[in-house]
Each structure stands twice: as C-alpha cells, then as structure tokens.
Amino acid sequence: QAQMCPTFADGLHTRQAPSAEPAARALRDLTPHTHGHTIGLTTCDDHTTHQPGDRTMDFEPRYTAEQQTFREEVRSWLTENVPPDLAQPADAADTTYDEYLQYRVLGRRLGGKGWLWPTAPAEFGGGGLSIDHAIVIEEELDEYDLTVPPYYDSGGRLGGASILVWGDDEQKQRFLPPIFTGDVRTWQLLTEPSAGSDLAGVQISAVRDGDDYVINGQKIFVGSSHGAEQFWMITRTDPDGKRHQNLSWFMVPADSPGITVAPMDLLISGGEGGAGTGIKNTVFFDNVRVPASNLIGGENNGWQVATTHLELEHGSGGTIRRNRLVDRLFEYAGGLERNGKPLSKDPEVQELMVDVYVEAEISRLFGLRNYWMRHSHQKMAHEGPQSSYYRKTSGLRMGESILKVLGPYALTNDPAWDRSDGHMEVFQRSSIVALHPGGTAEIQKVIMARRLAIGREVREEAGRLA
Incomplete structure (x- = not known):
C-alpha cells in the first residue's frame, strides 16, 4: 500500500508534476535560511535517523509497482478522454451550459470505468477499488485540475455515503448506481432562512399523505449552476416532536411538480467550483409529492442520518488536491517588476509568498491525512473539523x-490591470465567503471541542461512515 508516512528529501518540493514546479523552484530560491534548521527525525520505512542538514520532510506517498502500472493506465485513458479544450475559467460562474455538459460526459465515462467513485462498492456502480488505486486516479485527475466527480455534486457525495449507511437494500439498488456512474447529479438541500448552523431547526415540512409525503417550504444557498436531477434534503416530519427526533431525509426528483429553483444574487464566485464558490439558488417547494419509498433512514430518524452526512461535510472525507493558486502566485509575482527587479526578489514579498505556501501546504496535508483515514477505515474524531477549520481560516x-504581494492587481479582472487571468480576484472574494459553507469556522471549533471532550465528561462520537 501507499505509505502515508514522513520521509526525507533533499529540497523543498511538491508532488512531481510540471505544474507544481514553479512554486517549488521559487520556494527553494526564497528560503536559503531554512538550511540546517530541522531536527533529526526517524522515517517510518527505514528507521534511518536524519540529522540537521536534511532540510525538509516529505509527506508524500510511496508508490508500489502495481500503483505505477495502474497510473500509466489512468494517464493514458485521461489523455484520450479529457477534451483538450475543456474550459476551466478562473470564475467558474463563466462556465457555459455546453461546457458543463462536457464535464458530465467525462463524468459518465469515468463512471463507466468505475473511476467516478473509485472506492464505492462495485455492486452499486462504484469502482470497488482500494485506496491505493483511488489515490492514483485522483492524483492524475488533479493534473488536469479536475476532481472526482469533475462537477459539483454535493448531494451525490454526501447523500450517496449516507444511503450506504442508512438506506435499505432496495434504496441502495435504486439510488446509488445512477450517482456512482454519473447518470445523475444531486444537490444537497440543508440551509433555510431561519436554519443554517442550527440544522436541527429546519422548518420545511414533509407530511405523510397515503403513499406519499407532501413537502412545503424553502431551502437557500443550494447547488451551483446548470441544474441537477435530484435533491438530497432534510425536512421536519413531526412539527410537535422533540428536537433532533422530528427530522427525516428524502431523495427528491428535481423535476417534481411544485419545485421552483431561483438563482440568488450573491457576492460569491464560481458555478461548478464547490460549496464555497458557486452560483447558489433558492428552491421553493409548493405541495411537492414524494413517494414514501424515497424516505431514507426512517421517519423522524433524520438526525442520525445527518451525523453521517455532516461528518463528511465537515472534512472527514479528506482530499489530495493541491492548491494551484500557490503556483499561479509564484508565476505571476515572478513576471511583475518593482523598481526594475522581479517582484519575487523583494525580501518582504518573499516572506509573504512563503507564508502563502506554508498555509496551503498545511491545509493539503490535513486533507491528505483525512483522505487516508477515511478510506482505510481508521477511527476518526476531531480530524475532520480540524482540517475544515484550518482550510477556512487559512484562506x-x-x-x-496575496493582496499585500499583488496590491490592486489582486482585486480586478480587468485585462488592462489584471496580471493573474482573474484567479486572484476570484480568490479574494471566495476566501471570505468560504468561511461559512459546510459549517462555519466557529461550528468547526465547537465540534472539535466536543470530540476532544473539552467542557464535557464524554467525548462526542463521530458520525457513522460506510
């Protein structure tokens, strides 16, 4: 298996990839003062003690021959199947519908290989692969700046995982294959005008009527652009029930009569870029009928289902993506001049650029750790919200x-002034808003405290994961 353990390298670097080299090379140039300042440590594979002078630790995986052979297969397949002109604008809100459809086609092709959800059970349309293979797939997609799936699919990622735990056999067979093969895209619907961080306070109602439930109310900050095929949503099914004992989850066809989706006019950027950076919508439900067979986990058992959903949303799923903004910053700063010299030669700018690199690298390592723990079924506690909190605040x-480095260049996408193809301007907006989706920074701290038994005698257990 790939060894997720510290090893040593001679110089600062990121994973071996052409696009990672600008930041790595520039960082080596910027940090001569780090030489000889690390403490001798022992690696986990050869028990060799490294003395000062071994400048950095390398937290990257070690790969087996089987993984490298599989990597060649994945790399070759992606070369043949990722369109060379696949648009990836700085602001994903600029993604057109036709471009979005290209991502969906790629998703279905990945699903046909079992690579869209590599570790999901093969019997439900997933790849049934080990973490070793999943890592390779995600790393190779990352070379194209793509994720799995290659489009925003919050309800598929979180709803699919929840159905694996809480759905019955018929529901798993009905709902999971379309998600895991890319035939449907699913949005999660949680937040309401009066229920955000306090998810247990949702008011949207689902009332049993014969073989159906009738849903009325609204959800906000939903999805991204270009629509979805189904909604994964939490409702209140007992208006008089006790808190946490009156909620239920449903999978709802997005084209059901009585559903209206209205885009929200927000500061945030994006479209297909993720929860923190996307066009968001208000979704209205007016007497929407949903089959009772679409109730997941049982009536009024929704809070238990939510613990699985939220466990992943709060960071326990992890990620192995690097932050390409760092590479772009080094490239752009190297191309700008101040007083006749490259901006990157300014000592103050060097300090700031190293700060950005360190912040991004710590966040990446948290994500890598959680990815390994999640997919190797390690017991988790505070690690998810710890990673989420750091990612939000480090942004x-x-x-x-970045604003100090680039000044006004970081605040505009006007071609007359912009030197970053719009990427820095987008980040200035999205980094502010990203504090909130998926649980605010404050909520992450509350969860960490509960998981560490701070202020209570018993540690809070993490949500169930498949």
Whole structure:
C-alpha cells in the first residue's frame, strides 16, 4: 500500500508534476535560511535517523509497482478522454451550459470505468477499488485540475455515503448506481432562512399523505449552476416532536411538480467550483409529492442520518488536491517588476509568498491525512473539523498575503490591470465567503471541542461512515 508516512528529501518540493514546479523552484530560491534548521527525525520505512542538514520532510506517498502500472493506465485513458479544450475559467460562474455538459460526459465515462467513485462498492456502480488505486486516479485527475466527480455534486457525495449507511437494500439498488456512474447529479438541500448552523431547526415540512409525503417550504444557498436531477434534503416530519427526533431525509426528483429553483444574487464566485464558490439558488417547494419509498433512514430518524452526512461535510472525507493558486502566485509575482527587479526578489514579498505556501501546504496535508483515514477505515474524531477549520481560516490569511504581494492587481479582472487571468480576484472574494459553507469556522471549533471532550465528561462520537 501507499505509505502515508514522513520521509526525507533533499529540497523543498511538491508532488512531481510540471505544474507544481514553479512554486517549488521559487520556494527553494526564497528560503536559503531554512538550511540546517530541522531536527533529526526517524522515517517510518527505514528507521534511518536524519540529522540537521536534511532540510525538509516529505509527506508524500510511496508508490508500489502495481500503483505505477495502474497510473500509466489512468494517464493514458485521461489523455484520450479529457477534451483538450475543456474550459476551466478562473470564475467558474463563466462556465457555459455546453461546457458543463462536457464535464458530465467525462463524468459518465469515468463512471463507466468505475473511476467516478473509485472506492464505492462495485455492486452499486462504484469502482470497488482500494485506496491505493483511488489515490492514483485522483492524483492524475488533479493534473488536469479536475476532481472526482469533475462537477459539483454535493448531494451525490454526501447523500450517496449516507444511503450506504442508512438506506435499505432496495434504496441502495435504486439510488446509488445512477450517482456512482454519473447518470445523475444531486444537490444537497440543508440551509433555510431561519436554519443554517442550527440544522436541527429546519422548518420545511414533509407530511405523510397515503403513499406519499407532501413537502412545503424553502431551502437557500443550494447547488451551483446548470441544474441537477435530484435533491438530497432534510425536512421536519413531526412539527410537535422533540428536537433532533422530528427530522427525516428524502431523495427528491428535481423535476417534481411544485419545485421552483431561483438563482440568488450573491457576492460569491464560481458555478461548478464547490460549496464555497458557486452560483447558489433558492428552491421553493409548493405541495411537492414524494413517494414514501424515497424516505431514507426512517421517519423522524433524520438526525442520525445527518451525523453521517455532516461528518463528511465537515472534512472527514479528506482530499489530495493541491492548491494551484500557490503556483499561479509564484508565476505571476515572478513576471511583475518593482523598481526594475522581479517582484519575487523583494525580501518582504518573499516572506509573504512563503507564508502563502506554508498555509496551503498545511491545509493539503490535513486533507491528505483525512483522505487516508477515511478510506482505510481508521477511527476518526476531531480530524475532520480540524482540517475544515484550518482550510477556512487559512484562506483568509492567504488572501491577505496575496493582496499585500499583488496590491490592486489582486482585486480586478480587468485585462488592462489584471496580471493573474482573474484567479486572484476570484480568490479574494471566495476566501471570505468560504468561511461559512459546510459549517462555519466557529461550528468547526465547537465540534472539535466536543470530540476532544473539552467542557464535557464524554467525548462526542463521530458520525457513522460506510
């Protein structure tokens, strides 16, 4: 298996990839003062003690021959199947519908290989692959700046995982294959005008009527652009029930009569870029009838289902993506001049650029750790919200440092002034808003405290995962 353990390298670097080299090379140039300042440590594979002078630790995986052979297969397949002109604008809100359809086609092709959800059970349309193979797939897609799936699919990622735990056999057979093969896209519907961080306070109602439930109310900050085929949503099914004992989850066809989707006019950027950066919508439900067979986990058992959903949304799923903004910053700063010299030669700018690199690298390592723990079924506690909290708050710090480095160039996408193809301007907006989706920074701290038994005698257990 790939060894997720510290090893040592001679110089600072990221994973071996052409697009990662600008930041790595520039960072080596910027940090001569780090030489000889690391403490001798022992690696987990050869028990060799490294003394000062071994400048950095390398937290990257070690790969087996089987993984490398599989990597060649994946790389070759992606070369043949990823359109060379696949648009990836700085602001994903600029993605057209036709471009979005290209992502969906790619998703279905990945699904046909079992690579869209590599570790999901093969009997339900997933790949049934080990973490070793999943890592390779995600790393190779990352070379194209793509994720799995290659489009925003919050309800598929979180709803699919929840159905694996809480759905019955018929529901798993009915709902999971379309998700895991890319035939449907699913949005999650959680937040309401009066229920955001306090998810247990949702008011949207689902009332049993014969073989159906009738849903009325609204959800906000939903989805992204270009629509979805189904909604994964939490409702209140007992208006008089006790808190946490009156909620239920449903999978709802997005084209059901009585559903209206209205885009929201927001500061945030994006479209297909993720929860923190996307066009968001208000979704209205007016006497929407949903079959009772679409109720997942049982009536009024929704909070138990929510613990699985939220466990992943709060960061326990992990990620192995690197932050390409860092590479772009090094490239752009190297191309700008101040007083006749490259901006990157300014000592103050060097300090700021290293700060950005360190923030991004710590966040990446948290994500890598959680990815390994999740997919190797390690017991998790505070690790998810820890990663989420750091990612959210470090984004603000990175945005501030980038603004100091680039000044007004970081605040505009006007071609007459912009030197970053719009990427820095988008980040300045999205880093502010990213504090909130998926649980605010404050909520992440509350969860960490509960998981560490701070202020209570018993540690809170993490949500169930398949």
